[in-house]
Amino acid sequence: xxxxxxxxxxxxxxxxxxxxxxxxxxxxxxxxxxxxxxxxxxxxxxxxxxxxxxxxxxxxxxxxxxxxxxxxxxxxxxxxxxxxxxxxxxxxxxxxxxxxxxxxxxxxxxxxxxxxxxxxxxxxxxx
Amino acid sequence: xxxxxxxxxxxxxxxxxxxxxxxxxxxxxxxxxxxxxxxxxxxxxxxxxxxxxxxxxxxxxxxxxxxxxxxxxxxxxxxxxxxxxxxxxxxxxxxxxxxxxxxxxxxxxxxxxxxxxxxxxxxxxxxxxxxxxxxxxxxxxxxxxxxxxxxxxxxxxxxxxxxxxxxxxxxxxxxxxxxxxxxxxxxxxxxxxxxxxxxxxxxxxxxxxxxxxxxxxxxxxxxxxxxxxxxxxxxxxxxxxxxxxxxxxxxxxxxxxxxxxxxxxxxxxxxxxxxxxxxxxxxxxxxxxxxxxxxxxxxxxxxxxxxxxxxxxxxxxxxxxxxxxxxxxxxxxxxxxxxxxxxxxxxxxxxxxxxxxxxxxxxxxxxxxxxxxxxxxxxxxxxxxxxxxxxxxxxxxxxxxxxxxxxxxxxxxxxxxxxxxxxxxxxxxxxxxxxxxxxxxxxxxxxxxxxxxxxxxxxxxxxxxxxxxxxxxxxxxxxxxxxxxxxxxxxxxxxxxxxxxxxxxxxxxxxxxxxxxxxxxxxxxxxxxx
Numbered sequence: 055x056x057x058x059x060x061x062x063x064x065x066x067x068x069x070x071x072x073x074x075x076x077x078x079x080x081x082x083x084x085x086x087x088x089x090x091x092x093x094x095x096x097x098x099x100x101x102x103x104x105x106x107x108x109x110x111x112x113x114x115x116x117x118x119x120x121x122x123x124x125x126x127x128x129x130x131x132x133x134x135x136x137x138x139x140x141x142x143x144x145x146x147x148x149x150x151x152x153x154x155x156x157x158x159x160x161x162x163x164x165x166x167x168x169x170x171x172x173x174x175x176x177x178x179x180x181x
Numbered sequence: 182x183x184x185x186x187x188x189x190x191x192x193x194x195x196x197x198x199x200x201x202x203x204x205x206x207x208x209x210x211x212x213x214x215x216x217x218x219x220x221x222x223x224x225x226x227x228x229x230x231x232x233x234x235x236x237x238x239x240x241x242x243x244x245x246x247x248x249x250x251x252x253x254x255x256x257x258x259x260x261x262x263x264x265x266x267x268x269x270x271x272x273x274x275x276x277x278x279x280x281x282x283x284x285x286x287x288x289x290x291x292x293x294x295x296x297x298x299x300x301x302x303x304x305x306x307x308x309x310x311x312x313x314x315x316x317x318x319x320x321x322x323x324x325x326x327x328x329x330x331x332x333x334x335x336x337x338x339x340x341x342x343x344x345x346x347x348x349x350x351x352x353x354x355x356x357x358x359x360x361x362x363x364x365x366x367x368x369x370x371x372x373x374x375x376x377x378x379x380x381x382x383x384x385x386x387x388x389x390x391x392x393x394x395x396x397x398x399x400x401x402x403x404x405x406x407x408x409x410x411x412x413x414x415x416x417x418x419x420x421x422x423x424x425x426x427x428x429x430x431x432x433x434x435x436x437x438x439x440x441x442x443x444x445x446x447x448x449x450x451x452x453x454x455x456x457x458x459x460x461x462x463x464x465x466x467x468x469x470x471x472x473x474x475x476x477x478x479x480x481x482x483x484x485x486x487x488x489x490x491x492x493x494x495x496x497x498x499x500x501x502x503x504x505x506x507x508x509x510x511x512x513x514x515x516x517x518x519x520x521x522x523x524x525x526x527x528x529x530x531x532x533x534x535x536x537x538x539x540x541x542x543x544x545x546x547x548x549x550x551x552x553x554x555x556x557x558x559x560x561x562x563x564x565x566x567x568x569x570x571x572x573x574x575x576x577x578x579x580x581x582x583x584x585x586x587x588x589x590x591x592x593x594x595x596x597x598x599x600x601x602x603x604x605x606x607x608x609x610x611x612x613x614x615x616x617x618x619x620x621x622x623x624x625x626x627x628x629x630x631x632x633x634x635x636x637x638x639x640x641x642x643x644x645x646x647x648x649x650x651x652x653x654x655x656x657x658x659x660x661x662x663x664x665x666x667x668x669x670x671x672x673x674x675x676x677x678x679x680x681x682x683x684x685x686x687x688x689x690x691x692x693x694x695x696x697x698x699x700x701x702x703x704x705x706x707x708x709x710x711x
Contacts, residue, residue: 068343070377074350081357114339141342166345169353 059085060180061104065095065111065123066139075110075167082173091115092123099127105134107180110172113140113150121150121157128158135179137172141165183211185229186301189221189247190214190236190266195289199234202294218242222250230261232301236289237267237274245274248282257315262308264300266292284308337388344388347381403541405564406444408494409433412470415448419455419468426465427458434473440494441564446537453530454498454557461502461555469499477560488544492563499556504549513547580695582607585702586627589613590620590636590649591665596687600635600665603691604698617644621652624660633661633702638679647679654707661701665689 062084066072069090076086087106089095092115099105109127113120124136138154141164151162161175186203190196196214203210213230215221218239225233237244244265252258265278265286275286284304287296351374357363358371416431423429451470458468475495477488505513514535538545542562549555587609591597594615601611612627614620617640624631634653638646650662664679667687685697 070347070381071343071350074347074354074377078350078353081354141339141346165342166349169350 059083060108060176061085061087061106062176063087063089063095063098063106063109065089065092065109065115065120067091067112067115071112071165075172078169079173079176082176084176092120092126095123096126099131099134105131108135108137108176110137110139110176113138113154121153124154124159125157135160135176137175137179138162139165139167183209184231185211185213187213187215187221187224187228187230187233189216189218189233189239189244191216191238191240192236195236195266195292198292199297202292202297205294208298218244218247218250221247225251225260232304233261233263234287234297235263235265235283237265237271237278244283245277245281248278252282257311259308262304264304340388341385344381344385348378351375351378351381403441403443405439406442406447407437407439408447408472408496408561409437411444411447412451412472412496415451416470419452423455423459423468427462428465428467429455429470430467431470432472434471436474437472438474438492438494438563440541440561442541442543442561443537446541450534450537450559451496451498453534457531458498458500458502458555461500461504463503466501466554467499468501471497471499473497474563475560488560492565493543493560494563496559496561497556498559499554501554504551504553504555506551510547510549514545580607580692581699582609582695583699583702584608584610585632586610586612586630587633587635587698588620588623588627588631590615590617590634590640590646592616592637592640592642596637596665600694603694604635606691607695607698609698616640616642617646617649618642620644620649624653624657631657631660633663633698635663635665635698638664638666650679661704661707663697663701 060083062079064072064075064079064086065088066075067090072088072090076088079086087098089098092111095109095111099109111120111123115123120138120140124138127134127136136159138151138159138161140150140154140162142150151159151164154162160179163172163175188196188199190199193216196216200212200214203212213224213228215224218241221233221235235244235247239247242250244267248259248263251260259282262284263278263282265275265283266289267274267278267286269288269290278286284307285300287300355371355374358366358374412431412433416429419429455468462468473495475493477490477493479490513531515532535545538559538561544560546558546560547555548558587604589597589600589604589611591600591613592615597613597615601613604611612623612631614623617636620634620636621644624634634649636646636649640646644652646664650664653660653662662683664684665687666679666684683701685694689697
């Protein structure tokens, strides 16, 4: 790794979650940007001058759903690391996360998120 | 173990014939007999039978009336299979018998060992099949509920995990920012984190509360509630929540009956429906809440699905929004059914509204037309205080009235009117007198027409109640007397001169007075007044 900061994009439709994740990741020394849904995330990456190293995305979201987003990003940007996070929904979070791994997530983490574990995962992926 | 049968027939020859047909060395039947319907009901209340044969014609009731005595509401609660014995050519009776819970019938002319045994076997099978089907239905209902609870739990889990992420994320931030090596502490920043934790935890607690109500693990905190007052409060909040685009109006009926509900759950229900209404009115519109008292009769009940007849408070909530198609309308109370984008609605709000209304013994009807808005009608049972409730149950004992003529003698105008109301209500003809003198005058004028004199003991004037009674006993042989006294028996010397059986204490209620009057009118002798 160079001295270049690790760029992380966090995608979550729940504002309070998005905020607290971003702030924590900034505290960890990452350069953090945020998107409220998959569509916004994809657009941001397409238009950005520098792409993020890691995208952390929730799975159940309005407009563009997390699994679709992971599938699309994996196809378009094979070099971006993808972390799927989920608190479950109509089915157990484990089921969603398994699916996420199958469509190309590099790591999956259940909510409630352990911030230290998240930081560790990000660092391991980019190293 | 012998198979126990009950034969109900007033004709002894017929009973004997059935017994003879069913008595064979290879059959192990134990047969009990009853000649009357009442006797049979007595036996059925304490003993179980594998099957009952009942003659349609019984001296004290017909066979169908007997069947109907055996269950409260529907034929599902029949205690055992019944075979109705009917005369030739009474097809109407046969179909009625089956409708009212008999499992089979036999025409009496066709009774033989074979027809009896076939009917017995068929009735038992029909009965068992029905019972099995009911058990399966009950299991299915339970499974459906568990399924709903399962869906609900995982949905709540999702929300919970988000809240916990917020809490844990913020505590981690606090930890770092409060680390010993940190020199500049931004108090405002820390306060924001604490607030975020606080509000996430509170949302969690609220979620648990909803969940518990839905799964019935937490009892409702029910109070006698004036819904007008509750809605008045809530509608203030609604005006803020729904924004300026929505015109919130509330019209409460005067003299609205109280209901017995968990007020905060009721508020939640109103808010939930209002928020859905707002979402159905993206360009704004009207949201109107109205209350009224409504007595639901049998006719209304049968045209409105499952609602039971009775007194209800009706709360109707209407919006002028987009309305919804029938397919959506039918599903809106299902947990997790939502037409909103993922993340915008949990699909739980209206299912909680439904849960609350059901637990409160109420009903909800939804009417919606695309382009013309939606109306929720919530029926909550009228709350009647215990004391008032006691009256109809006493009435259920059927205190007999009559058509005799009663002279009410009472100097207090209000007491007199009260007695008149009660007695006329029971069918009696009443005359009134405000004093003993007036009573004597009425007696002589209405010669022979008065059957009973109902008089207060203590009255102003020359003639008090005791004097009046003595005169009645002397001059009017067939006329009975009942005394009323507002004093304890031993507090008044006069009271001691009156036999207890012809004295009623004041204040009396309708049923004690009616019972006493009937008893005295029906007795042959009069009681001595001394």
